[in-house]
Amino acid sequence: MISPYRLLHFTRCLAVAAILVGSSVNGDDSPPVAEISEADLVHQYRERCDYVIDQTVANTDPNDLTRGSNFTIAANLFRGANLDWARERLRLSNDPPTGAMFWMHPMALLMHVGREELNEDDWAFIRELWRTYFPYRGDTENHWVMYYVSLYLVAEMFPDAGPEAWYNGKSSVEIMADAKEFILDWMRITTSYGQGEYDSPNYIEEYTRPMALLVGWARDPELQQMGKMMMDYILLDYAVENLGGLYGGAHSRLYPRYLLQPGMAHSAAHAWLLWGQGEFSSNGGTLMIAMSGYTPPSILFRIASDRDKAYVHKELKRTRWRFRHAGPNAFEVDGKSTIPVYKYSYVHPDFILGSSQGGLLQPIQQQTWSLVWREENLEGKSNTMFGLQPYSSPIEGTMFFNSDWDTVTDLIARSKVDYDSPDKLEGGSPYEQVFQHEATLIALYNIPEGTRFPLISTLFSRDVNRRVEDESGWIFGQGGPVYIAYRPFAPGEWKPVDWTGLLKGGAGAWFSTGFKELSEGSECLVSYSLKNGYIVEIAPVSAYETYRDFQEAVRALPVEVRLEPTPRVRYTNLDGVKLEAEYGRTPSVDGENVDYSSWKLFDGPFAQAERESQSLEMIYGSERYVLDFKNRSAETSVVESE
């Protein structure tokens, strides 16, 4: 006999399937983005939320007490399902607690959604955990946000609790005051100077999770409102560089598997839940959003989905705080050092080419530039291209981490096992400078003698097809709906993306799991010239009658390269724009220097925000949605057509 719950779940699955089939935003039959009603959007979104929760519950085996995270327990409590299992699993999986803020936030979720289901013994067990387990607050932005939001929300549940109730010896009142101050300060800094851990397809959920907690369960109206606004802000940050669930552009942090297959990243799971793009995948962040009751404003859907026209979108971010070696470009925010990150993305209906200026902008996992292109089915697709100088150094380590010069590299590589490898696929370099104008990207490298890994590497994934090494010096290829032209300034050699010799036995298991499937058939062009660089020129297949036509057009472009004393290139791109870049100097477009001093926090057709404004305007057609963090307000308006 089918249980009522499973029947309900089955019915919901059918509903979601019908909605997904009937209103695919990218399908030929779908209505224009602007014409889908808000009511329909909300209805479809709510169905997907139910589906996310139901899937989690459906995948719970109530006879298996060895599996099930606090997220899973929370989903079951939320639905009132498998309660005996949930109660028992709660005790088994939290004895003892581990993971610091990664334990705190799903526990806070569990406590809130389980209010009605947890009994006195359950609460006694949970309260004892908070009294005795002293979680580390962590060493990076996402850690701190998760830590303080979780702490706030559990203290708010017991507002009269004294210092004896909590691991840190503070009362609930003290905890809430401290945590709230942090949360609001983080929002102020982010909306004034940009996020430090910016635009990560991985770590986006480490921000959406705590914001979902605030939206769903904060009793403090100010924090709930600010949490909702900040969620909108983070999702807008993604939406403007989204292509059917792919998070394009330059990223602060990315793990290798998501570098190679962008469609696997957590951001893709968010795009499915929020905007109905791509395929469903199980994800803690989306589960938390689904249970929180958060509803994204419809303008986010429209911005994330409308790719009728190509556009340039620029953003100003900042580096993670620099403890040491802050450098001449550093500025301070409340006594903490950072430097600006200038992001530039060209978002085309078929692809996104995006970049930052290069340099050490983020420890370990930076992606300075990337290309992603649209694919109908993302499964198994390595629809990306990027380049790097694989740099590792105690300078970088001690810049961002509280660790010693002689141990920092080793300790980083204990968890990020590829950090100290010449074969790695991510990371910033102080010897890399990148400049982009629309679909053209120029990267220059000036690598000193003695650098640990004196090479540069560019990924040509297995899904870059029809590769041609032309006599002209250009390398051509096709990735899905885009043609790629790559002009190296120095010779290189092809090397397979192969970590077989890199991964230590057992170490970095998560890194290496499935790596053969992820990387097989992909190659890197590796060049050992210390003075180096390349041009990347992208064009949609639809712009040329044949592949040959594209190649001929590129061959005809004027390119003037000089590598000594510092790399320099003068180049006219397919649109006839004259670009000039020299290592160590400001690049120019048609003879005019790029003005980094005027870079805004958000600057594109869909979003505008000035530096230090603490506000953001989202734009779609005549609709305006303004987040004003100074006044804690969010307002939608319609402007008269011009």
Added chain:
Amino acid sequence: MKRTTIAYFIFVLVMGFSPLEAEEESTLFIAFAMTKAQEASSIPTDSGIYLRSEKDNSWHRIGPVIQSMNSLAVDPSAPATIFMACGNGIVRSKDGGETWRMVTGWRESDFLKIAIDPENGDNIYGTSVWGFHLSRDGGESWTSANKGLNEKYCRTIIVDHRNQRRLVLGTGDGIYESRNGGESWTRVRSSPESAILRMDRSLNNPDLWIAGSEGEGVYLSANDGKSWRPVAETLSEANVYGVSLHPENENRMAAGGWSEGLWVSNDGGDSWEDRSSGLPSQNVTAVVFDENHPDRLWVSTFEEGTYYTDDDGKTWKDGDLYGAYVFDLDFVTSAKE
């Protein structure tokens, strides 16, 4: 490592609250993270602060278990008041370790060292990766005080017990001095230019100071920190994580660094000899002479254990903690049992 109750150490630390009335005793502490077994993870398998018991010659945990615990300080004028320098901030006990409270807020974190005014326990000083912090109310509230510092990264600090308004600070670009209780700082001209990793001051001769630096080796001052000169030429480019001055013999001193092992001078720093042949690793992260056994010298190696010698390095005895990355190894003063 034996596990005993904290109460044992409460007893040790709390016996006799006034140092004026009770005989003082020094207790060795160690702050570390167990990193050797840390694989595929950014989290050490254990971390904490331990005290060395003279009774059973073993280490005993003090305080809560928190990741990233870097140092310990005890208020000399109120030995039941204990401070821990942690990644989370500063954790304080006012009852000899029975209960603990985080006394810092979100703005203050990642502390590396704490120093307490020996005459006035309300003045607490903390160094952190974010800068220098001070409290004028025994740790209840904290203020950043970085005026005059070029780099905020602050690693170590010593309060001048002859002039409690004078503080000497080891920062990311050398040694700084404050004459006004930390309100402002002036760089000591002859200081190394690189990060100061460790400082010590002689108990026997307060004019004698020693500092270990990042990349510039060992520096010595014989005029109460007014001027510094490099010593130990062999270590002149080393990262020196451990330095210590003998508690009774001002001519005797030790320094240890990465890849350099342990070096000892018995002539006031003029000549240095390698004493590390019996150690399992040349990667030294902490060094300290034993205040209770002046001929004893303790050395911590990176992940290969902590050792001590009673015969000037001819033989080394296992002090346990294999696998630990030791951040601090030092003595706190308490009333004697």
